[in-house]
Amino acid sequence: MPIILENVSFSYSRKTPLETLALRDINLRIEKGEFVGILGEKGAGKSTLTKLLNGLLKPETGTVRVDGLDPSLREAKRRIGMVFQQAADQLFCKSVYEEIAFGPQNFGYSKKETEERVYEAIKAVSLDHSILSRDPFSLSGGEMQRVAIASALALRPDYLVLDEPITGLDPVGKKEILDALKKVKDMGTAVVTVTHNLKGFFPLLEKIVLIKEGRIVFQGSRENYLRKDCVPLPPIASIMKELRARGIPVNPEVFTVEDALEEILRVKFALEKEKQ
Protein backbone atom coordinates (compact mmCIF):
# COMPACT_ATOMS: atom_id res chain seq x y z
CA MET A 1 0.00 0.00 0.00
CA PRO A 2 1.28 3.49 -0.79
CA ILE A 3 1.06 6.97 0.69
CA ILE A 4 -1.76 8.74 -1.11
CA LEU A 5 -2.53 12.46 -1.07
CA GLU A 6 -5.82 13.50 -2.61
CA ASN A 7 -6.70 17.13 -3.40
CA VAL A 8 -4.64 18.35 -0.47
CA SER A 9 -4.40 22.08 0.23
CA PHE A 10 -2.73 23.79 3.15
CA SER A 11 -2.37 27.39 4.36
CA TYR A 12 -0.31 28.80 7.18
CA SER A 13 -1.86 31.20 9.74
CA ARG A 14 -5.32 30.29 8.52
CA LYS A 15 -8.11 32.81 9.22
CA THR A 16 -5.65 35.58 10.13
CA PRO A 17 -4.49 38.53 8.02
CA LEU A 18 -1.19 36.68 7.55
CA GLU A 19 -2.82 33.68 5.85
CA THR A 20 -0.52 32.24 3.16
CA LEU A 21 -1.44 29.41 0.87
CA ALA A 22 1.44 26.91 0.88
CA LEU A 23 0.05 23.99 -1.11
CA ARG A 24 -2.89 23.71 -3.46
CA ASP A 25 -4.67 20.65 -4.93
CA ILE A 26 -1.87 18.19 -4.34
CA ASN A 27 -2.44 14.72 -5.73
CA LEU A 28 0.47 12.42 -5.10
CA ARG A 29 1.19 8.75 -4.72
CA ILE A 30 4.36 7.37 -3.14
CA GLU A 31 4.87 3.65 -3.56
CA LYS A 32 6.81 1.39 -1.24
CA GLY A 33 10.47 1.01 -2.18
CA GLU A 34 10.64 4.11 -4.42
CA PHE A 35 13.36 6.78 -4.31
CA VAL A 36 11.52 10.06 -4.72
CA GLY A 37 13.00 13.56 -5.02
CA ILE A 38 10.90 16.61 -4.19
CA LEU A 39 12.34 19.56 -6.09
CA GLY A 40 11.45 23.23 -6.35
CA GLU A 41 12.59 26.70 -5.42
CA LYS A 42 12.64 27.91 -1.86
CA GLY A 43 9.19 28.74 -0.57
CA ALA A 44 7.58 26.44 -3.15
CA GLY A 45 6.03 24.28 -0.42
CA LYS A 46 8.45 21.33 -0.34
CA SER A 47 8.97 21.23 3.43
CA THR A 48 5.25 21.74 4.04
CA LEU A 49 4.60 18.69 1.90
CA THR A 50 6.95 16.51 3.96
CA LYS A 51 5.19 17.58 7.15
CA LEU A 52 1.82 16.62 5.70
CA LEU A 53 3.12 13.14 4.90
CA ASN A 54 3.72 12.25 8.52
CA GLY A 55 0.90 14.13 10.19
CA LEU A 56 2.95 17.01 11.63
CA LEU A 57 0.59 19.23 9.66
CA LYS A 58 -3.01 18.42 8.86
CA PRO A 59 -4.44 19.21 5.44
CA GLU A 60 -6.97 22.00 5.26
CA THR A 61 -8.87 20.19 2.56
CA GLY A 62 -8.34 16.78 1.00
CA THR A 63 -6.94 13.64 2.58
CA VAL A 64 -3.60 12.01 3.33
CA ARG A 65 -3.50 8.25 3.83
CA VAL A 66 -0.47 6.16 4.79
CA ASP A 67 -1.17 2.59 3.75
CA GLY A 68 -4.82 3.51 4.24
CA LEU A 69 -4.25 4.96 7.72
CA ASP A 70 -4.68 8.50 9.02
CA PRO A 71 -1.12 9.89 9.39
CA SER A 72 -1.77 11.10 12.95
CA LEU A 73 -2.25 7.49 14.14
CA ARG A 74 0.58 5.92 16.07
CA GLU A 75 0.97 3.06 13.63
CA ALA A 76 1.15 5.47 10.68
CA LYS A 77 3.85 7.45 12.48
CA ARG A 78 5.87 4.29 12.96
CA ARG A 79 5.72 3.63 9.24
CA ILE A 80 7.12 7.05 8.34
CA GLY A 81 10.56 8.05 9.61
CA MET A 82 11.43 11.73 9.42
CA VAL A 83 14.85 13.40 9.26
CA PHE A 84 15.08 17.17 9.34
CA GLN A 85 17.61 19.44 7.71
CA GLN A 86 19.88 20.12 10.64
CA ALA A 87 20.62 16.81 12.31
CA ALA A 88 21.95 18.56 15.40
CA ASP A 89 18.44 19.95 16.07
CA GLN A 90 16.92 16.53 16.47
CA LEU A 91 19.62 14.93 18.62
CA PHE A 92 19.19 15.25 22.37
CA CYS A 93 20.63 12.20 24.20
CA LYS A 94 23.95 11.71 25.96
CA SER A 95 25.08 8.79 23.83
CA VAL A 96 24.46 7.64 20.29
CA TYR A 97 22.98 4.41 21.67
CA GLU A 98 20.34 6.24 23.74
CA GLU A 99 19.61 8.45 20.78
CA ILE A 100 18.81 5.57 18.43
CA ALA A 101 17.08 3.51 21.15
CA PHE A 102 14.71 6.36 22.02
CA GLY A 103 12.18 5.53 19.31
CA PRO A 104 11.91 1.78 19.91
CA GLN A 105 11.75 2.35 23.69
CA ASN A 106 8.85 4.73 23.24
CA PHE A 107 7.03 2.16 21.21
CA GLY A 108 7.44 -0.21 24.16
CA TYR A 109 9.76 -2.75 22.55
CA SER A 110 11.72 -5.01 24.92
CA LYS A 111 15.32 -4.26 25.82
CA LYS A 112 16.52 -7.06 23.61
CA GLU A 113 14.38 -6.02 20.68
CA THR A 114 15.51 -2.41 21.08
CA GLU A 115 19.16 -3.43 21.12
CA GLU A 116 18.68 -5.53 18.01
CA ARG A 117 17.10 -2.57 16.22
CA VAL A 118 19.87 -0.17 17.26
CA TYR A 119 22.52 -2.49 15.80
CA GLU A 120 20.49 -3.03 12.67
CA ALA A 121 20.05 0.73 12.21
CA ILE A 122 23.73 1.67 12.56
CA LYS A 123 24.64 -1.12 10.19
CA ALA A 124 22.21 0.27 7.63
CA VAL A 125 23.98 3.64 7.67
CA SER A 126 27.47 2.04 7.76
CA LEU A 127 28.47 3.30 11.21
CA ASP A 128 30.79 1.29 13.44
CA HIS A 129 29.68 -0.13 16.83
CA SER A 130 32.28 2.01 18.56
CA ILE A 131 30.16 5.08 17.84
CA LEU A 132 27.35 3.93 20.15
CA SER A 133 29.05 5.12 23.34
CA ARG A 134 30.01 8.51 21.93
CA ASP A 135 28.36 11.84 22.61
CA PRO A 136 26.26 12.66 19.51
CA PHE A 137 27.39 16.28 19.68
CA SER A 138 31.06 15.32 19.32
CA LEU A 139 30.46 13.76 15.89
CA SER A 140 31.20 15.23 12.47
CA GLY A 141 28.31 16.65 10.44
CA GLY A 142 28.09 13.55 8.24
CA GLU A 143 28.13 11.19 11.24
CA MET A 144 25.48 13.25 13.06
CA GLN A 145 23.24 13.12 10.04
CA ARG A 146 23.70 9.36 9.79
CA VAL A 147 22.80 8.99 13.48
CA ALA A 148 19.63 10.99 12.82
CA ILE A 149 18.81 8.65 9.92
CA ALA A 150 19.58 5.59 12.07
CA SER A 151 17.19 6.90 14.76
CA ALA A 152 14.44 7.02 12.18
CA LEU A 153 15.35 3.57 10.83
CA ALA A 154 15.22 1.94 14.27
CA LEU A 155 11.42 1.90 13.99
CA ARG A 156 11.77 -0.04 10.74
CA PRO A 157 9.71 2.48 8.80
CA ASP A 158 8.33 1.72 5.36
CA TYR A 159 9.00 5.30 4.27
CA LEU A 160 11.92 7.53 5.17
CA VAL A 161 11.24 11.22 4.61
CA LEU A 162 14.17 13.67 4.59
CA ASP A 163 14.43 17.44 4.23
CA GLU A 164 17.71 18.53 2.58
CA PRO A 165 19.81 15.79 4.18
CA ILE A 166 23.16 16.75 2.64
CA THR A 167 23.09 20.53 2.94
CA GLY A 168 26.06 21.94 4.81
CA LEU A 169 28.16 18.77 4.55
CA ASP A 170 31.51 18.56 2.79
CA PRO A 171 31.89 16.22 -0.23
CA VAL A 172 32.98 13.31 1.97
CA GLY A 173 30.00 13.75 4.31
CA LYS A 174 27.65 14.09 1.35
CA LYS A 175 28.84 10.83 -0.15
CA GLU A 176 28.40 9.03 3.20
CA ILE A 177 24.75 10.08 3.35
CA LEU A 178 24.05 9.29 -0.30
CA ASP A 179 25.57 5.82 0.08
CA ALA A 180 23.56 5.22 3.25
CA LEU A 181 20.30 6.26 1.61
CA LYS A 182 20.97 4.07 -1.39
CA LYS A 183 21.45 1.12 0.94
CA VAL A 184 18.25 1.94 2.86
CA LYS A 185 16.35 2.01 -0.42
CA ASP A 186 17.87 -1.26 -1.57
CA MET A 187 16.64 -2.88 1.64
CA GLY A 188 13.09 -1.98 0.66
CA THR A 189 12.33 1.28 2.45
CA ALA A 190 10.96 4.10 0.30
CA VAL A 191 13.14 7.22 0.46
CA VAL A 192 11.47 10.59 -0.08
CA THR A 193 13.76 13.57 0.01
CA VAL A 194 13.51 17.30 -0.49
CA THR A 195 16.68 18.52 -2.14
CA HIS A 196 18.42 21.30 -4.01
CA ASN A 197 21.51 19.20 -4.52
CA LEU A 198 20.89 17.69 -7.93
CA LYS A 199 24.49 16.76 -8.58
CA GLY A 200 24.45 14.41 -5.59
CA PHE A 201 20.90 13.09 -5.72
CA PHE A 202 20.01 12.90 -9.38
CA PRO A 203 21.61 9.50 -10.03
CA LEU A 204 19.53 8.01 -7.17
CA LEU A 205 16.14 9.46 -7.99
CA GLU A 206 13.60 7.16 -9.64
CA LYS A 207 10.72 9.56 -9.41
CA ILE A 208 10.66 13.35 -9.32
CA VAL A 209 7.99 15.63 -7.91
CA LEU A 210 8.50 19.26 -8.93
CA ILE A 211 6.64 21.91 -6.95
CA LYS A 212 6.15 25.48 -8.03
CA GLU A 213 4.25 28.04 -5.99
CA GLY A 214 2.40 25.39 -4.04
CA ARG A 215 1.36 23.23 -6.97
CA ILE A 216 2.83 20.05 -8.41
CA VAL A 217 3.98 20.96 -11.93
CA PHE A 218 5.67 17.67 -12.72
CA GLN A 219 5.37 14.17 -11.32
CA GLY A 220 7.00 11.18 -12.97
CA SER A 221 10.17 9.31 -13.83
CA ARG A 222 13.60 10.95 -13.99
CA GLU A 223 13.78 10.16 -17.71
CA ASN A 224 10.51 11.97 -18.40
CA TYR A 225 11.65 14.89 -16.28
CA LEU A 226 14.75 15.25 -18.46
CA ARG A 227 12.85 14.78 -21.71
CA LYS A 228 10.33 17.46 -20.76
CA ASP A 229 13.14 19.99 -20.17
CA CYS A 230 12.02 20.68 -16.62
CA VAL A 231 14.20 22.85 -14.39
CA PRO A 232 16.19 22.70 -12.16
CA LEU A 233 18.66 20.39 -13.88
CA PRO A 234 22.01 19.01 -12.78
CA PRO A 235 24.90 20.99 -14.37
CA ILE A 236 25.72 18.39 -17.03
CA ALA A 237 22.08 18.05 -18.09
CA SER A 238 21.94 21.85 -18.43
CA ILE A 239 24.81 21.72 -20.92
CA MET A 240 22.99 18.98 -22.85
CA LYS A 241 19.85 21.11 -22.91
CA GLU A 242 21.81 24.11 -24.22
CA LEU A 243 23.33 21.90 -26.93
CA ARG A 244 19.90 20.73 -28.04
CA ALA A 245 18.72 24.34 -28.10
CA ARG A 246 21.52 24.92 -30.61
CA GLY A 247 20.38 22.07 -32.83
CA ILE A 248 22.91 19.46 -31.68
CA PRO A 249 21.03 16.15 -31.40
CA VAL A 250 22.26 14.88 -28.02
CA ASN A 251 20.32 12.41 -25.90
CA PRO A 252 18.19 14.36 -23.37
CA GLU A 253 18.53 11.65 -20.75
CA VAL A 254 22.26 12.25 -20.23
CA PHE A 255 23.21 13.85 -16.90
CA THR A 256 26.48 12.24 -15.76
CA VAL A 257 30.00 13.29 -16.76
CA GLU A 258 30.82 9.89 -18.25
CA ASP A 259 27.65 9.68 -20.37
CA ALA A 260 28.09 13.28 -21.51
CA LEU A 261 31.62 12.59 -22.70
CA GLU A 262 30.45 9.56 -24.65
CA GLU A 263 27.54 11.50 -26.13
CA ILE A 264 29.68 14.46 -27.18
CA LEU A 265 32.26 12.20 -28.81
CA ARG A 266 29.50 10.29 -30.59
CA VAL A 267 28.01 13.50 -31.99
CA LYS A 268 31.43 14.79 -32.98
CA PHE A 269 32.17 11.57 -34.83
CA ALA A 270 28.78 11.65 -36.58
CA LEU A 271 29.30 15.27 -37.69
CA GLU A 272 32.76 14.47 -39.03
CA LYS A 273 31.37 11.56 -40.99
CA GLU A 274 28.59 13.71 -42.42
CA LYS A 275 31.14 16.21 -43.70
CA GLN A 276 33.11 13.57 -45.52
Added chain:
Amino acid sequence: MIRLEEVSYSYPDGTPALENINLTVKKGEFLGIIGKNGSGKSTLALQLNGLLKPQTGRVKIRGMDTRDPSKLPGIRKLVGVVFQNPETQFVGRTIEEDLAFGPENLCLPPVEIKKCVDMALAETGLQKYKYRSPKTLSGGQGQCVALAGILAMSPECLIFDEITSMLDPESGKAVLETIKKLHKKGKTVVYITHNLEELYDADRIIVMEKGKIRLEGEPESVFSNPSLQALGLALPSVIELAELLKTHGMVIPWEKTFSPKSFAEELCRLFLKT
Protein backbone atom coordinates in the same frame (compact mmCIF):
# COMPACT_ATOMS: atom_id res chain seq x y z
CA MET B 1 46.64 43.74 5.33
CA ILE B 2 46.75 40.48 7.31
CA ARG B 3 49.89 38.46 7.88
CA LEU B 4 50.18 35.07 9.58
CA GLU B 5 53.66 33.92 10.53
CA GLU B 6 54.29 30.31 11.55
CA VAL B 7 50.86 30.12 13.22
CA SER B 8 49.96 26.95 15.11
CA TYR B 9 46.87 26.29 17.18
CA SER B 10 45.48 23.24 19.02
CA TYR B 11 42.09 23.01 20.72
CA PRO B 12 42.01 22.36 24.49
CA ASP B 13 41.39 18.63 23.95
CA GLY B 14 44.70 18.45 22.09
CA THR B 15 43.38 18.29 18.52
CA PRO B 16 45.81 20.23 16.36
CA ALA B 17 43.84 22.58 14.11
CA LEU B 18 46.54 24.70 12.49
CA GLU B 19 50.19 23.87 11.91
CA ASN B 20 52.80 26.42 10.90
CA ILE B 21 50.56 28.52 8.70
CA ASN B 22 52.24 31.29 6.72
CA LEU B 23 49.82 33.44 4.83
CA THR B 24 49.46 37.02 3.67
CA VAL B 25 46.11 38.50 2.73
CA LYS B 26 46.66 41.51 0.48
CA LYS B 27 44.54 44.63 0.60
CA GLY B 28 41.66 44.44 -1.87
CA GLU B 29 42.17 40.75 -2.54
CA PHE B 30 39.43 38.11 -2.87
CA LEU B 31 40.98 35.09 -1.20
CA GLY B 32 39.12 31.76 -1.28
CA ILE B 33 39.83 29.10 1.33
CA ILE B 34 38.60 25.55 0.74
CA GLY B 35 39.05 22.25 2.51
CA LYS B 36 36.89 19.45 3.85
CA ASN B 37 35.32 19.51 7.32
CA GLY B 38 37.94 19.53 10.05
CA SER B 39 40.70 20.83 7.79
CA GLY B 40 41.19 23.94 9.92
CA LYS B 41 39.38 26.51 7.76
CA SER B 42 37.16 27.88 10.50
CA THR B 43 39.96 27.95 13.05
CA LEU B 44 41.92 29.99 10.56
CA ALA B 45 38.97 32.39 10.15
CA LEU B 46 38.79 32.91 13.91
CA GLN B 47 42.50 33.75 13.95
CA LEU B 48 42.02 36.53 11.42
CA ASN B 49 40.33 38.95 13.80
CA GLY B 50 41.69 37.74 17.12
CA LEU B 51 38.72 35.61 18.25
CA LEU B 52 41.36 32.90 18.65
CA LYS B 53 45.00 33.65 19.27
CA PRO B 54 47.95 31.64 17.98
CA GLN B 55 49.78 29.43 20.47
CA THR B 56 52.98 29.79 18.50
CA GLY B 57 53.73 32.26 15.73
CA ARG B 58 51.80 35.45 15.30
CA VAL B 59 48.95 37.10 13.42
CA LYS B 60 49.27 40.75 12.51
CA ILE B 61 46.45 42.89 11.20
CA ARG B 62 48.01 45.94 9.59
CA GLY B 63 50.89 45.61 12.02
CA MET B 64 48.69 45.04 15.09
CA ASP B 65 49.42 41.78 16.90
CA THR B 66 46.24 39.84 17.87
CA ARG B 67 47.87 38.73 21.13
CA ASP B 68 48.00 42.32 22.35
CA PRO B 69 44.64 42.94 24.10
CA SER B 70 44.97 46.72 23.73
CA LYS B 71 44.94 46.29 19.92
CA LEU B 72 41.81 44.13 19.77
CA PRO B 73 39.24 46.97 19.41
CA GLY B 74 41.27 48.35 16.50
CA ILE B 75 41.54 44.89 14.90
CA ARG B 76 37.81 44.18 15.22
CA LYS B 77 37.05 47.49 13.57
CA LEU B 78 39.20 46.51 10.60
CA VAL B 79 38.14 42.87 10.24
CA GLY B 80 34.58 41.50 10.53
CA VAL B 81 33.45 37.85 10.40
CA VAL B 82 30.15 36.36 9.16
CA PHE B 83 29.38 32.77 10.19
CA GLN B 84 27.44 29.82 8.80
CA ASN B 85 24.21 30.08 10.74
CA PRO B 86 22.70 33.60 10.69
CA GLU B 87 20.30 32.87 13.54
CA THR B 88 23.17 32.54 16.00
CA GLN B 89 24.37 36.03 15.09
CA PHE B 90 21.24 38.13 15.67
CA VAL B 91 21.10 40.35 18.73
CA GLY B 92 18.40 42.94 17.98
CA ARG B 93 14.59 42.77 17.99
CA THR B 94 14.40 44.59 14.69
CA ILE B 95 16.91 44.61 11.87
CA GLU B 96 17.66 48.26 12.46
CA GLU B 97 18.45 47.55 16.10
CA ASP B 98 20.51 44.53 15.13
CA LEU B 99 22.66 46.58 12.77
CA ALA B 100 23.12 49.35 15.35
CA PHE B 101 24.71 46.93 17.82
CA GLY B 102 28.17 47.05 16.23
CA PRO B 103 28.52 50.83 15.82
CA GLU B 104 27.06 51.33 19.33
CA ASN B 105 29.83 49.17 20.69
CA LEU B 106 32.36 51.26 18.83
CA CYS B 107 30.97 54.13 20.99
CA LEU B 108 29.90 56.24 18.00
CA PRO B 109 27.48 59.14 18.57
CA PRO B 110 23.82 58.42 17.66
CA VAL B 111 23.94 60.48 14.45
CA GLU B 112 26.90 58.45 13.24
CA ILE B 113 25.25 55.18 14.25
CA LYS B 114 22.22 56.05 12.13
CA LYS B 115 24.47 56.79 9.16
CA CYS B 116 26.27 53.44 9.56
CA VAL B 117 22.98 51.55 9.79
CA ASP B 118 21.51 53.27 6.72
CA MET B 119 24.65 52.61 4.73
CA ALA B 120 24.61 48.92 5.69
CA LEU B 121 20.90 48.63 4.80
CA ALA B 122 21.53 50.22 1.41
CA GLU B 123 24.54 48.04 0.58
CA THR B 124 22.56 44.86 1.21
CA GLY B 125 19.18 46.00 -0.15
CA LEU B 126 17.43 45.47 3.18
CA GLN B 127 15.90 48.96 3.60
CA LYS B 128 12.32 47.75 3.39
CA TYR B 129 12.86 45.20 6.15
CA LYS B 130 14.29 47.74 8.59
CA TYR B 131 11.57 47.30 11.23
CA ARG B 132 11.12 43.56 10.82
CA SER B 133 12.45 41.03 13.30
CA PRO B 134 15.54 39.29 11.88
CA LYS B 135 13.96 35.97 12.83
CA THR B 136 11.09 36.40 10.36
CA LEU B 137 13.40 36.43 7.34
CA SER B 138 14.39 33.64 4.96
CA GLY B 139 17.84 32.07 5.28
CA GLY B 140 19.30 34.13 2.45
CA GLN B 141 17.93 37.41 3.83
CA GLY B 142 19.16 36.35 7.28
CA GLN B 143 22.70 36.05 5.93
CA CYS B 144 22.34 39.51 4.40
CA VAL B 145 21.38 40.87 7.84
CA ALA B 146 24.43 39.19 9.37
CA LEU B 147 26.56 40.71 6.61
CA ALA B 148 24.93 44.13 7.07
CA GLY B 149 25.60 43.93 10.82
CA ILE B 150 29.30 43.63 10.04
CA LEU B 151 29.20 46.30 7.31
CA ALA B 152 27.68 48.78 9.77
CA MET B 153 31.07 48.80 11.49
CA SER B 154 32.76 49.71 8.16
CA PRO B 155 35.50 47.08 8.31
CA GLU B 156 38.07 47.01 5.52
CA CYS B 157 38.26 43.25 5.50
CA LEU B 158 35.36 40.78 5.56
CA ILE B 159 35.71 37.12 6.50
CA PHE B 160 32.94 34.70 5.46
CA ASP B 161 32.85 31.24 6.99
CA GLU B 162 30.68 28.88 4.90
CA ILE B 163 27.86 31.38 4.84
CA THR B 164 25.99 29.82 1.92
CA SER B 165 26.16 26.18 2.92
CA MET B 166 22.73 26.21 4.58
CA LEU B 167 21.07 28.18 1.78
CA ASP B 168 19.30 27.04 -1.35
CA PRO B 169 21.31 27.63 -4.56
CA GLU B 170 19.41 30.79 -5.59
CA SER B 171 19.75 32.51 -2.22
CA GLY B 172 23.39 31.44 -2.03
CA LYS B 173 24.10 33.04 -5.39
CA ALA B 174 22.37 36.27 -4.35
CA VAL B 175 24.45 36.54 -1.16
CA LEU B 176 27.65 35.82 -3.07
CA GLU B 177 26.76 38.52 -5.63
CA THR B 178 26.37 41.05 -2.81
CA ILE B 179 29.80 40.07 -1.52
CA LYS B 180 31.38 40.38 -4.97
CA LYS B 181 29.91 43.89 -5.26
CA LEU B 182 31.48 44.86 -1.95
CA HIS B 183 34.78 43.45 -3.13
CA LYS B 184 34.60 45.57 -6.28
CA LYS B 185 34.10 48.60 -4.08
CA GLY B 186 37.42 47.87 -2.44
CA LYS B 187 36.75 45.53 0.50
CA THR B 188 39.25 42.78 1.17
CA VAL B 189 37.38 39.45 1.21
CA VAL B 190 38.36 36.08 2.69
CA TYR B 191 35.75 33.55 1.59
CA ILE B 192 35.69 30.10 3.16
CA THR B 193 33.63 27.35 1.52
CA HIS B 194 33.67 23.73 0.49
CA ASN B 195 31.87 24.53 -2.69
CA LEU B 196 34.53 25.10 -5.35
CA GLU B 197 31.96 26.54 -7.75
CA GLU B 198 31.76 29.67 -5.61
CA LEU B 199 35.43 30.44 -6.20
CA TYR B 200 35.59 30.70 -10.01
CA ASP B 201 36.59 34.34 -9.94
CA ALA B 202 38.55 34.54 -6.70
CA ASP B 203 41.96 36.23 -7.03
CA ARG B 204 43.62 33.38 -5.21
CA ILE B 205 42.61 30.09 -3.57
CA ILE B 206 44.26 28.15 -0.80
CA VAL B 207 43.37 24.54 -0.12
CA MET B 208 43.67 23.30 3.46
CA GLU B 209 43.96 19.83 4.86
CA LYS B 210 44.78 18.69 8.39
CA GLY B 211 45.67 22.20 9.51
CA LYS B 212 48.10 22.86 6.69
CA ILE B 213 47.99 24.75 3.42
CA ARG B 214 48.32 22.08 0.72
CA LEU B 215 47.74 24.04 -2.46
CA GLU B 216 47.76 27.67 -3.37
CA GLY B 217 47.23 29.55 -6.61
CA GLU B 218 44.81 31.11 -9.05
CA PRO B 219 41.47 29.31 -9.47
CA GLU B 220 42.36 27.84 -12.85
CA SER B 221 45.53 26.16 -11.60
CA VAL B 222 43.93 24.96 -8.35
CA PHE B 223 40.83 23.54 -10.07
CA SER B 224 42.92 21.56 -12.52
CA ASN B 225 45.25 20.19 -9.88
CA PRO B 226 44.98 16.39 -9.88
CA SER B 227 45.45 16.14 -6.09
CA LEU B 228 42.16 17.94 -5.28
CA GLN B 229 40.16 14.76 -4.89
CA ALA B 230 42.74 13.28 -2.50
CA LEU B 231 42.23 16.38 -0.36
CA GLY B 232 38.56 15.50 0.08
CA LEU B 233 37.19 18.00 -2.42
CA ALA B 234 34.83 17.35 -5.29
CA LEU B 235 35.56 18.97 -8.60
CA PRO B 236 32.49 20.64 -10.16
CA SER B 237 31.13 18.13 -12.70
CA VAL B 238 31.40 20.72 -15.47
CA ILE B 239 35.14 21.09 -14.87
CA GLU B 240 35.45 17.31 -14.76
CA LEU B 241 33.80 17.10 -18.18
CA ALA B 242 36.07 19.84 -19.56
CA GLU B 243 39.14 17.96 -18.32
CA LEU B 244 37.98 14.73 -19.95
CA LEU B 245 37.20 16.49 -23.23
CA LYS B 246 40.70 17.92 -23.20
CA THR B 247 42.17 14.41 -23.28
CA HIS B 248 40.15 13.90 -26.47
CA GLY B 249 41.52 17.02 -28.06
CA MET B 250 38.52 19.26 -27.35
CA VAL B 251 39.66 22.21 -25.30
CA ILE B 252 37.02 24.32 -23.51
CA PRO B 253 38.73 27.47 -22.23
CA TRP B 254 38.48 27.95 -18.45
CA GLU B 255 36.26 31.03 -18.54
CA LYS B 256 33.75 29.23 -20.81
CA THR B 257 33.05 26.58 -18.17
CA PHE B 258 31.31 29.00 -15.78
CA SER B 259 27.87 28.67 -17.34
CA PRO B 260 26.13 25.82 -19.24
CA LYS B 261 25.37 28.31 -22.01
CA SER B 262 28.96 29.36 -22.71
CA PHE B 263 30.07 25.72 -22.37
CA ALA B 264 27.55 24.62 -24.99
CA GLU B 265 28.45 27.54 -27.29
CA GLU B 266 32.09 26.58 -27.11
CA LEU B 267 31.26 22.94 -27.88
CA CYS B 268 29.23 24.02 -30.91
CA ARG B 269 32.21 26.04 -32.14
CA LEU B 270 34.41 22.96 -31.79
CA PHE B 271 31.83 20.84 -33.62
CA LEU B 272 31.76 23.30 -36.51
CA LYS B 273 35.52 23.15 -36.86
CA THR B 274 35.43 19.41 -37.41
